[in-house]
Amino acid sequence: GAVVSQHPSRVICKSGTSVKIECRSLDFQATTMFWYRQFPKKSLMLMATSNEGSKATYEQGVEKDKFLINHASLTLSTLTVTSAHPEDSSFYICSAGQRNTEAFFGQGTRLTVV
């Protein structure tokens, strides 16, 4: 089946710094990828839809300037958490899929801001 790779799996950063998370589709082209956030014991919350070659579509309540998304190629989307603060600590997961197939998830990134 299709594979989505996410990197890094864990990152610890200092408050005020920025962190970039990569999401790659390894064996298919993904014009659209999705970024989710998950708090402990909670479900996945869709943050934004990453569109190749155009601006991302953010869900209500998600700060565009805080969570920068770039989808420069058909196999790579990046999420940058800018000026990270402890409340940004969370599990971030990307997904990609093709029409009428299931969504394939990356391994997830555990971000801890200290």
Place this chain on the structure above:
Amino acid sequence: GQNIDQPTEMTATEGAIVQINCTYQTSGFNGLFWYQQHAGEAPTFLSYNVLDGLEEKGRFSSFLSRSKGYSYLLLKELQMKDSASYLCAVRDNDNQGGKLIFGQGTELSVKP
């Protein structure tokens, strides 16, 4: 608005059968998915229903009734390793190949 409901937690015994229900009210519908998620890991795909009826896959089965906005995941011959969170998710009509709206997840505990 989008609303997907499933029980927060369930407990079952090893070897038994458990049914996890999911009801949904969404603006569009292009399929319902069930995922399994162990703590600290990404979700793994279990099943997909787009037409009414039962889909069977080994120990796991999933049922869908579109008219009732209802689905269930049935797990048979429960094993300890089945202890996990089970997520019900609906795909919108936008055909974006993966945009899913998730329920809050059901934490299943399998006891000996």
